[in-house]
Each structure stands twice: as C-alpha cells, then as structure tokens.
Amino acid sequence: MTVTLADVAARAQVSPATVSRVLNGNYPVAATTRERVLKAVDELDYVLNGPASALAAATSDLVGILVNDIADPFFGIMASAIQAEIGGPGGRAGGERLAVVCNTGGSPERELTYLTLLQRQRAAAVVLTGGAIEDAPHKAAMNAKLRRLADAGTRVVLCGRPQAPETGAIALTFDNRGGGRELTEHLIRSGHRRLGYIAGPRERTTTRHRLEGHRDALAAHGIEEDPRWTVHGRYDRRSGYEATLELLRRDPSLTAVVAANDSVALGACAALRDSGMRIPDEVSVAGFDDLPFSIDAVPALTTVRLPLAEAGARAGRIAMGREEEPPGGITSVRGELVVRGSTAGPRG
Amino acid sequence: MTVTLADVAARAQVSPATVSRVLNGNYPVAATTRERVLKAVDELDYVLNGPASALAAATSDLVGILVNDIADPFFGIMASAIQAEIGGPGGRAGGERLAVVCNTGGSPERELTYLTLLQRQRAAAVVLTGGAIEDAPHKAAMNAKLRRLADAGTRVVLCGRPQAPETGAIALTFDNRGGGRELTEHLIRSGHRRLGYIAGPRERTTTRHRLEGHRDALAAHGIEEDPRWTVHGRYDRRSGYEATLELLRRDPSLTAVVAANDSVALGACAALRDSGMRIPDEVSVAGFDDLPFSIDAVPALTTVRLPLAEAGARAGRIAMGREEEPPGGITSVRGELVVRGSTAGPRG
DNA sequence: AGCGTGACAGCAAGCGCTTTCTATGTACGT
C-alpha cells in the first residue's frame, strides 16, 4: 500500500541502509548510487515515515511554540517571527523542522497538556510566549515539566515571559514594568493627576508587571492612588470598553486612562467616544505593545512599543542553537515609549 | 535513562501489552490492574513515546492547520476556531490531538513542504485556510499532494479556500465574489461612479474573486471601468497606503476606494487623511472581512463580514469527523455587508 | 460432572526507520 524505504531500496537496487543515508546525507554515498536512489524516490513518490524515523533516531524535527491566544496579533507577530527563524520549510535553517504553534487559550491545563504532547513527540525545542500564570501549584507543575523537557534534551526558550528558575530554560523577558512606568510617567509629566488603569486578568505576570510599573510612577511622583482607579479585565477590546464605563462611573473626573494593552485601549477610546468625551481633550488614553493597528486609531494611540518580531526572531534562533544564549540564561528586552495623539495635557 | 512502557509494566507487574491497553483504554482491563498500572505510570513520570506509538499504530494525533500569515488576525481567528474544535487539549473532542498551525507566509514552496512534512507525520487531518495560489504548476502539485494525503487516510478540509477538484478534499469556501459585488453595489447605489479598487496580490483566488465581484457590480450598473482605477498590492496596511496614493495620483476625482481587505482599507484611510481628504465626505472607503479592529477606525469601516470563527469551527469539526460533510463536499459561506461610517454618498 | 463462555492477561510479531559493525573493492606504498 504505502511505499517504504525498502521499496525504494529494491527499486534502486541498493540496501535500505543506503537509501536512508542518501536521504539523511550524513554518510558518504557514491554519486551514481545517490542518483539512482533519488530517482527511485521520485518515481515511487516516496515520503519518509516521520514517526518511524523519529523512533529509530530518537530525535524529531518538531518545534513547539506555545501562545496564549493565536487570534491576538501580539502572539501572531511573535509566533510568525519565531517560526521564520525555526526554519519551517524554506527558513534559513538547514534541516527542515516542523514549527508548530499551539494555542493554549490562556488555560493552565491546556498549557500543561500541550507541553506533555510535545514531550511525547520528543520535540527538539519549545518556545513559550507571553506572560505566565501566577498560580503557585500551576507554576510548580510547569517548572517541573519544563525541567523534564530540558533534561530530555529539548531546548526550552521563554519569549516575553519571566524566567522560570531552575528549569534550564532560556528567557527573553519583556521589561513590562519599566515600560509601564515610563508610560505613566509621561502622562504625569503632561500634568495628569487622576489616572484610571485598566489592568489585564489577575494572576498573569504581564498584568502584574505593567500595573506595578504604573504604580511605581505614581509613587515616584507622590500621587496617592485611589483604589477605584484600577479595574481588572481581559486583554481584549470589549473588556476595555466595559472597564472604561466602569471607571467613568466610579470617578468621572479622571483625565487619563491607561490600558493594559492596545486592544483594551481601543475599547476604552470607543467607550469614551460613546460617552461623549473627546480624546485627548477631555481624557487621554494610552495603550501598550504598539500593535500595527494602534497607529490607525483616531487619534493614534500613545503606547509602549515592544519589539515583538525581533524578540521572536531571537528566541527562534536560540531555540535552534543558532544564537548564543544570553549569559545567565536571561535577557530583559526593553520597550520604547511612543507618544502619539491620544495623550495630551489634561483639559486641552 | 528514559522511562519506557516496559519499565512501567515491570513496576506494575504486568505485561507491556496491558500497560498499553490501560493507556489507550480500548480493551477490557480489570479495575485493580488498571489502578496498579496508573500508579506505576505516575510514580515513574512516564510519558508515552509519540513516534513509537504512531509507528506501531500507524496513526497519529497530529492535525495540521495551514495559514498564509499567522500575524494576520484573519488567519489567527480562523486558526483559533479550528483548533478549539480539533480538541487540542481540553477541547470538546475526546482523544487528545495536537493541533498545530503552520505558517506558509504565502509561499508556494513552503505550502508544499509543510504538506509533505505533515504527510511524513501521517497527520490525522489537515485544514488549509485562506485563498489558494493560482499558478498552474503549483496548483497541480498541490492537488496531487492533497489527493495523496486523502488517499493515505488524512482528512483534508479547505476553509475559506476554493474547492480543489478531484482531491477528495472537503471545501468550505467564502463567497468572496458575492461579497465584493454587494459591497460595490452599495457604493454605486449611494451614487458613486468613479471607484478605485485596491486589489490583493495577483494569482490568488481571493484577490481574483473579490475583484470579479467588484467588476460584476460595475458592469451590472453599466459603469465602464477605467483600468487606472485598479491597483494591485499586498494584503497589508502599508500596501493600502501606497496604493491609495497611487490611485489619487492617477485619478484625483475618485469618490470611493474599495480595498481588498480591512487592513488595506485602514492604510487607505491613513493615506487619504494624510492627503487632506475627509472620509467619507470627500472619499468613501470600504474594506472586507470585518476584522475586530475595523469598528475602531474613525470613521468605522464599511466592510463585508466573513464568519471566520464559525467557518473555522465548522472546518474543525469536519476535520474531526464530528460533523457531516456538505453534500458534494463543498459549501459556500456568504459574507454580510456591514455599512458603517466610512462610506456615504459622494460629495457629502 | 462436564463444558461452553466471558473476562482478562500475555506472547510475540511486527511498524519503518537508523546506525553500528562488518564486508568488499580499489588504490596505493613499498
């Protein structure tokens, strides 16, 4: 039924061993023999059996990329960059690797299960993107799993995720805290004193770090924070819309709204507009990430640009062993404040 | 070093066969034995060897999702929906399947190579999303490959992609032509007579179909099209920006610009704004797809909503054999015209 | 009492490949 190595060998009148060597190209094979084999492969439409070869060689060419939400460009951009470096077909890499992205949907269980699945497949490398979940038991389970993966020879890289101590993982973390601080500081310098903050979901490192940065800035400028000024939500537009309405209800005198990310900020803009408030004349709005659409908002969003594509590319290269890992296994990647039209001084 | 089935068997004092059966749960095993085995698995931290099991069982739990550009929410949304249905861990499906998304970057070679890679892995199913490339040789190669995949028992589903005749694939196509027609018709009914069109890359079915719909509408209303009114570009914002400038240069009297998709439309808006033209007062702009950000453009984008998530979910279910395939192996999914602020009658 | 019948468990034969070790030439140095 299906063509096997042996069939090719028979047709080319060589042993299976030779065919295997031609295909893997890591052992001398006479040119004429090679040609004969290649011809047979072609004529028979032979396709290597991945599982069999992975089993025999005890390695696989699978590389897993875990993302929280594949429908979110934040992850899409990183995943795209990572994959481009991993090679996938046509990538810069030599061997062909199957870079696959796994969508955890932000669920702890799925995250773990995907890791197991990748472990099953004896993945060559795994890249985890985005913030981690802070629940202690889950964190412990994750770290144990990562440790085991690393021990089994799988390269583990964290991209935009905090270091996982003692796991052997290499981390490229985003300086969310620093970015958050800079952003809020900019607002404060512009004269704002009453700033609402729409945070992401609790229990995520990204959420916490950005919020901490925001509070750092407030504290540094002696602004006492009103607990009503912070609302938690999801990392999406809808959530930003609702949270903004809530914020306005709690304190209509806010002059600025800082959002956990750009999508949330867009939702905030919509809510403000629908409430008849003008941006930035009456209320300033700021986002985070600088996703492509941020510049198209009207007014364009002030935000913190994260080098998503660069970080992803770097993570991909590290995963492939094509770039030296940072000393200590960790690098912090900074964001850059991008000031655009959505922020201004309070009251014009 | 690594724990194998045999180790577990030894520890549980049963045969490897029994362990395998406990793990696969498709053969009667006494409750007490099962417990013993499970306990051993747990104690040993045993993880099944995927390749070995795939080899022995001649099946795998891999499902591939091919996308043109994972950084584009158009594909992200579909991929997300497909994956949710495929099961992935925690999905509705029973068995755990590794749904992986492969980013072709729109390259014909990568598309083909990914298919080979998936074929290598003996994927259980493959879902191809988005428009196909119209190059004849490539199309033939693709169809041959799809045919072979289907013959080997891999379920092939096309989502938002035209039917591939004689390949055994099941198609859920988008009615791009109908959507394009409706959109342009709307503009014509509003009074526009000079409409620019920013098409996607040549040689893509999506590009062609949307453009054909546009032309159908023009023809139906007796509007003779000026060749200068159509510009080809990529499916991104940047391209929309440049194309719009070009369109304006060619014919400054255009009263409407129809874009190949929403991202392009956003670029068009930016270009118009930068050129000092007001939307929709001086020029109307329309997009396609209705991606989430379209509503946040100012003015919000008139567009054609494609049920990306629904179609993806359905494709996923079909791929898993959990939903009956459409009669004839093909269904056309319609888009819905969504009229918003970016379009109005010409000159106010 | 004898035996058919389930319900389980184990044996062992692969699945299709990789790779170590061995065999066969061939070319060369002396």
Added chain:
DNA sequence: ACGTACATAGAAAGCGCTTGCTGTCACGCT
C-alpha cells in the same frame, strides 16, 4: 606482488509501542 588504508555498501539489531492471537481462570449452564 602484498599489505594497508580508504571509500562505500550491506546485514542486522534494535528504537518503543500496538495488537492479533493464544492462553487461563472462574462461572454458570445442562
């Protein structure tokens, strides 16, 4: 002319799992 070394090809032993088939009991029936 003979031994040595190199280049190349083959034989065969797995890799870790699944599964058809073959037991082996313990029942319950006639």
